[in-house]
Amino acid sequence: MTHAISATGLTKAFGRSRALDGLDLTVATGEVHGLLGPNGAGKSTTIRVLLGLLRADAGQVQVLGGDPWRDAVALHRRLAYVPGDVNLWPNLTGGEAVDLFGDLRGGLDPARRKELEERFQLDPTKRCRTYSKGNRQKVALVAAFSSDVELFILDEPTSGLDPLMEAAFQQTVREVTAKGATVLLSSHIFSEVEALCSRVSIIREGVTVESGTLSELRHLTRTTITVEAGEPLTGLDGLPGVHDLEADTTRARFDVDATALPAVLAHLATFDVRALTSQPPTLEELFMRHYGKEPAPAEVSR
Amino acid sequence: MSAYAGTGRLVRLAARRDRIQLPIWILASAAMMSAGTSAVASEFPTEESRITALQGAGSSPAVLVMRGVPVGSDLGALVNFRNLASILVVVALMSTFAVVRHTRQNEENGRAELIGAGAVGRHAPLTAALVLVFAANVLFGAAMTGTILAGGLAAEGALAFGAACTVTGLAFAGIAGIAAQLFQGARAANGFAASAVGVFYLIRGIGDALGERSADGLTVTPSWLSWLSPLGWGALVRPYGQERWWALALPLALFAVCVAVAFALVDRRDLGAGLIPDRPGPAHASRGLRSPLGLAWRLNKGSTIGWVVGGAVFGLGIGSLGKTVKDALGTNAGVVEMMEGLAGGGGPDLVSIFFAAMMNTYGALAAGFVIQALLRLRSEEVGGTAEAVLSTAVGRVRWVGAHVACAVVGAAVMLALAGAFTGLADAASGGDVGVLTLAGAGLAQLPAALVVAGVVVLAFGGLPRLVVGAAWGMLVLSIACGLLGDLFGLPQIVRDLSPFTHVPAIPAVDLSATPLLALTAVAVALTAAGMALFRRRDLAT
Numbered sequence: 001m002t003h004a005i006s007a008t009g010l011t012k013a014f015g016r017s018r019a020l021d022g023l024d025l026t027v028a029t030g031e032v033h034g035l036l037g038p039n040g041a042g043k044s045t046t047i048r049v050l051l052g053l054l055r056a057d058a059g060q061v062q063v064l065g066g067d068p069w070r071d072a073v074a075l076h077r078r079l080a081y082v083p084g085d086v087n088l089w090p091n092l093t094g095g096e097a098v099d100l101f102g103d104l105r106g107g108l109d110p111a112r113r114k115e116l117e118e119r120f121q122l123d124p125t126k127r128c129r130t131y132s133k134g135n136r137q138k139v140a141l142v143a144a145f146s147s148d149v150e151l152f153i154l155d156e157p158t159s160g161l162d163p164l165m166e167a168a169f170q171q172t173v174r175e176v177t178a179k180g181a182t183v184l185l186s187s188h189i190f191s192e193v194e195a196l197c198s199r200v201s202i203i204r205e206g207v208t209v210e211s212g213t214l215s216e217l218r219h220l221t222r223t224t225i226t227v228e229a230g231e232p233l234t235g236l237d238g239l240p241g242v243h244d245l246e247a248d249t250t251r252a253r254f255d256v257d258a259t260a261l262p263a264v265l266a267h268l269a270t271f272d273v274r275a276l277t278s279q280p281p282t283l284e285e286l287f288m289r290h291y292g293k294e295p296a297p298a299e300v301s302r
Numbered sequence: 303m304s305a306y307a308g309t310g311r312l313v314r315l316a317a318r319r320d321r322i323q324l325p326i327w328i329l330a331s332a333a334m335m336s337a338g339t340s341a342v343a344s345e346f347p348t349e350e351s352r353i354t355a356l357q358g359a360g361s362s363p364a365v366l367v368m369r370g371v372p373v374g375s376d377l378g379a380l381v382n383f384r385n386l387a388s389i390l391v392v393v394a395l396m397s398t399f400a401v402v403r404h405t406r407q408n409e410e411n412g413r414a415e416l417i418g419a420g421a422v423g424r425h426a427p428l429t430a431a432l433v434l435v436f437a438a439n440v441l442f443g444a445a446m447t448g449t450i451l452a453g454g455l456a457a458e459g460a461l462a463f464g465a466a467c468t469v470t471g472l473a474f475a476g477i478a479g480i481a482a483q484l485f486q487g488a489r490a491a492n493g494f495a496a497s498a499v500g501v502f503y504l505i506r507g508i509g510d511a512l513g514e515r516s517a518d519g520l521t522v523t524p525s526w527l528s529w530l531s532p533l534g535w536g537a538l539v540r541p542y543g544q545e546r547w548w549a550l551a552l553p554l555a556l557f558a559v560c561v562a563v564a565f566a567l568v569d570r571r572d573l574g575a576g577l578i579p580d581r582p583g584p585a586h587a588s589r590g591l592r593s594p595l596g597l598a599w600r601l602n603k604g605s606t607i608g609w610v611v612g613g614a615v616f617g618l619g620i621g622s623l624g625k626t627v628k629d630a631l632g633t634n635a636g637v638v639e640m641m642e643g644l645a646g647g648g649g650p651d652l653v654s655i656f657f658a659a660m661m662n663t664y665g666a667l668a669a670g671f672v673i674q675a676l677l678r679l680r681s682e683e684v685g686g687t688a689e690a691v692l693s694t695a696v697g698r699v700r701w702v703g704a705h706v707a708c709a710v711v712g713a714a715v716m717l718a719l720a721g722a723f724t725g726l727a728d729a730a731s732g733g734d735v736g737v738l739t740l741a742g743a744g745l746a747q748l749p750a751a752l753v754v755a756g757v758v759v760l761a762f763g764g765l766p767r768l769v770v771g772a773a774w775g776m777l778v779l780s781i782a783c784g785l786l787g788d789l790f791g792l793p794q795i796v797r798d799l800s801p802f803t804h805v806p807a808i809p810a811v812d813l814s815a816t817p818l819l820a821l822t823a824v825a826v827a828l829t830a831a832g833m834a835l836f837r838r839r840d841l842a843t
Contacts, residue, residue: 051693054840077695087686089486090410092583092591099587102595104694125582126375129486140690 003062004029004151004182006048007127010059011206012045019045020056021206025108027184027199032177035186036287042188042206044084047155053224065152069142077106080144084156084186086136088128094139095124101143108146113244116142119168134160138286145172150185152176158192170195200283202290209290217286222255224279225264307423308669312430316404322464325439327396329339331389332445332782338385343377352380357519359383362657363623367507368786371522373543378459379528381450382541386463388786391503393442393471398495401478404431407488428479428568432561434470435475443468456704459542465550472535473553474499476560477532483567489681493605495673496614500534500667506534506618512626532556575661594696594704601682602675602705609671613664613720617744619835620660627656640655651810653735657724657743658810662785662802665747667756669780673773675709676758680769698837706759706829711749717744735809736797743808749821750801754780763835766842 005027011022020042025193038041048054052072061068066075088097090148098117102108117124122138131139137160144152158169161291166189173183187193193200194214201211210217222243227233232249238241241260244251256264268276336732346352352375359365360372370387374381378597405428414427447464451457479497485491507632509528516522521543528534535552539545591595679702682688691701721744754776761772783792784800801824804817 048689048841053689053692072692073695073697076693081690081693083686083689083693085686087690089597089687092600093585094593096583096587097587100591101690101694103587103592104594104696124585127583170515212647 002029003027005061005063005167005184007046008059010046010049010056010061012042012054012056019206020049020059022059023203023206024208024211025201026211027182030177030180030184031198032173032183032185032196034193034200035184035203036184036193036200036202036283037188037189041203041205044155044180045206046203047081047184047186051076069153071160078149079151080105080149080154081153082137082140082144082157082205083154084159086133086140088131088136089128090129092128093125093130094122094128094135097139098124098143098146099130101140102146105143105147105149107148108143109148111148113142113146116145116172119172120165124274132160134162136166137161138165139278141169141172143249145176150181152181154183155186156188157185158187158189166192189285190200194283202287205288210286214283217232217283219258219281221281221289222257223261223281224253224255226253226275226277226279227251227268228273229268233268233271235267239267239270304330305423305425305499306429307426308417308420309426309429309433310810312417312422312426313433316430316434318377320403320438321399321436323395324434327392328438328442328445331392331442332394332449335385335449336453339381339450342380343453346377346380347795349375352377353520356380356383359643360515360519360522363511363657366511366513366664367521367620367660370506370537371510371513371524373521373530375520376542378450378455378542381453381455382463382543386466386537386541387503387506387794389446389467390470390533391499392495393439393467394474394499394533395496396442397471397475398478398481398499399492400435400438401431401475402482402491402495404434404486406482406485406491410486410488415823425565425568427562428482428564431816432475432479436472439468439471439475442471456542456701458545462539462541462545462547466539466541467537469550469553469557470606472533472557472626473532473535473560476564477514477566478559480560480567482492483571490604493608496606500612501615502531504616504619506537508623509534510537511623517800535704547563578816580582594691594701595690595707598678598704598708601678602708602712603808605674606671606708606716609664609667609674609712610719612718613667613716614723616664616667617720617740620657621724621733621740622657622731624653624728624733625731627653628733652732655807655810656745657728657735657740658807660724661721661743661747661808662805664717664744665802665805666777666781666785667720667748668717668747668751669777671716672713672751673758673777675712676705676755676762677770677773679759679762680766683766683841685706689841692841699833701763702759702833702836706755709755710748710752713755714745714748717747718746739809742813746808746813746818747802748806749818749825750780750805752825753801753821756770756825759829759832760835761832763832763837763839766839 005025007023007025010020010023011018022094023042023046025046030105035046045054048059049056050068052068052075055069064078080091081108092100098113103114120138122142128136128139141157158166161169165281170192175275178184180192185193185197198215199211199213200217202209228251230250233247236247236252236254237245239260240263241257242264243255284301285287315462346355356372356375359369368387369383374385392596408417408427417427443464446467447460450460450463452764475493477498478491481491481494485494506528509531510522510526511528513522513524524534524538532553535549538549539547591600629825690703692698718741724744725735725740728735728740729737757776758769758773761769765772779798780802783797784802785801787797787800801821804821805816806814
């Protein structure tokens with residue numbers, strides 16, 4: 001498998017603060033890769049290094065087989081970028097900005113542009129200064145997805161979009177990946193990442209703390225089990241890997257480590273089980289675990 | 303009074319934001335004034351020496367345009383003559399920029415929205431800006447008065463000098479207050495208010511040049527035209543020349559009227575909006591926009607046209623003085639010598655010498671234009687649009703190069719037209735210097751302006767966070783050392799630091815290519831170095 005993006009040991013300091021502290025990131029060609037992390041974790045800095053707008057202090061980085069700092073122009077012909085905070089020229093219209101970005105990138109497909117303008121309901125005749133945040137993001141999205149490129153780098157591209165536009169965005173991402181493009185998607189919207197991304201990297205304070213497919217990540221964490229039996233359930237609190245047990249005599253609800261799951265199920269099988277539900281952890285729970293703030297059990301049950 | 307709720311808090315916020323910037327304006331002006339005062343005292347210690355200097359200077363329209371009118375031969379009067387006109391420009395610009403900074407700029411970048419959502423009245427932001435600028439102008443005036451008093455001059459004139467500065471600053475604060483309501487962008491508001499400074503300077507200059515000279519040659523009474531310019535009013539207070547105290551009321555009245563109009567406009571418009579509503583624009587980019595160069599031109603088009611037209615108007619004004627120069631100067635040998643000094647040597651044709659002296663001011667204007675155009679690089683970087691462009695297939699050198707190209711071509715057109723219009727106005731009033739000659743003389747200033755451009759690009763590449771101060775500081779130094787070095791009596795080695803010193807004084811002397819080529823080479827080297835530095839650094843906000 002080839003890699004669209006591979007970065008190892010990236011460090012970047014701004015004055016005394018270290019934005020990146022040995023970050024690793026690998027994005028395979030053709031996948032949609034989610035980049036998760038709280039504000040200030042280093043997501044945007046990582047993306048700017050990948051674009052050659054910042055130069056890493058140390059570490060290796062390759063984008064589409066080239067050095068993003070040295071080969072910036074050649075690489076930028078093959079990728080499109082949507083920043084989290086889209087800034088446009090106040091006196092240009094949205095349509096002018098779309099055409100401009102397309103041409104600066106090496107051309108765009110007018111039919112595709114028209115289709116996307118309709119899909120995202122963008123009025124291209126308005127001056128950029130009159131656009132809301134969501135509309136400015138639409139300009140950047142239409143410009144990016146109208147270009148025929150191999151790699152899309154999207155930095156929280158939907159933070160200002162309404163749910164209808166979110167659906168349009170997801171549809172558009174699926175279309176470009178169906179044609180073989182690679183997408184790096186930084187996002188705070190877990191449902192979006194769960195719906196789109198085949199692999200996810202979670203970063204924290206400039207370091208990658210977790211990276212893998214969603215099922216791999218889930219494997220590393222706990223499943224929530226709710227069980228009801230025809231006889232009193234006993235012995236659960238003594239089992240290794242069981243956490244946050246809430247039990248009355250015949251009903252129990254608990255979290256279990258993925259590794260302990262077979263033993264726990266074997267134990268449950270010795271009772272007269274009437275009902276059993278298991279909930280894999282959501283991405284949100286995965287994410288919270290890495291930031292030391294597990295959601296309270298009551299919250300999970302809702 | 304709920305319209306003014308929160309004003310006190312906003313004044314403190316504005317003062318906090320300007321705690322470095324405004325003191326620099328005031329202290330630097332005080333330092334300039336202090337140097338100016340002691341220079342006069344040491345250069346012209348005797349009454350005779352002052353009379354000789356004034357009789358020469360007072361009869362030179364070029365000096366009257368740049369310096370204003372002489373009001374007498376005592377030490378204080380000479381201090382006024384040498385400093386007041388330029389100090390008034392400084393205080394006008396300080397007030398203009400400060401008002402726009404705390405009003406329209408806040409609206410443009412969204413800060414005002416956050417502030418307006420608090421318990422803050424509709425009039426509070428403008429009121430706070432005006433309170434701050436009022437205080438700054440009072441301090442500015444006090445600093446001038448104090449500096450002159452420290453130089454050992456009489457109190458009455460010092461007070462008049464300071465007061466003239468304060469009220470002139472307030473008048474331009476009022477003008478900027480209106481501009482901030484009319485324009486949606488802070489750049490446009492600043493541009494409008496700064497061109498008002500330029501236009502009023504020109505009106506004052508022409509009015510003074512057309513003024514009537516007293517029989518002893520020691521004073522000049524400005525013509526009625528100077529009474530039309532707020533920058534003229536400050537000078538008409540006449541510090542150290544039988545002070546005309548009531549003239550202080552004119553700028554104050556203008557300030558009051560402008561403030562009333564500005565508040566009326568505040569009441570009639572929405573936050574963030576200008577008075578000219580937006581119409582739908584083109585849905586597609588024209589062919590001309592679709593490149594870095596097309597974009598740079600689009601971004602600079604409005605201000606470039608403004609500068610070019612301004613330069614042409616300036617040229618018309620100066621050109622129309624040609625005949626006056628010829629009539630006034632006639633046979634005065636002292637004047638010829640004085641003018642030759644100003645123009646850097648030359649032949650006997652007085653009108654040519656006059657125009658040669660004025661060409662340097664065209665060059666300074668062009669330098670101001672290139673600085674303003676190239677600082678766009680920095681504002682694009684800070685505003686995030688540079689990131690958007692540089693993440694496409696546009697290299698850094700190409701991006702900077704597009705902006706440099708726009709600045710260079712704009713400056714060239716502006717200089718050529720300013721020169722040509724000087725020639726047209728001269729021809730219309732019966733002169734014969736020639737349109738093409740003067741257009742060429744204007745263009746000869748281009749290499750000097752390009753050196754300034756090179757310094758801006760170098761600072762942008764190497765010291766992006768300091769580029770604004772470095773750029774305007776370079777212009778002030780170039781003007782102080784080059785254009786005014788002779789009047790300030792600076793040694794040649796200091797004057798040589800200014801690129802304008804090295805431009806041949808066309809049309810008074812023949813064109814010599816060597817200094818122009820050398821200046822161009824320096825400019826190219828500086829620009830290349832700046833681009834190389836920019837290529838090696840991170841984008842920084």
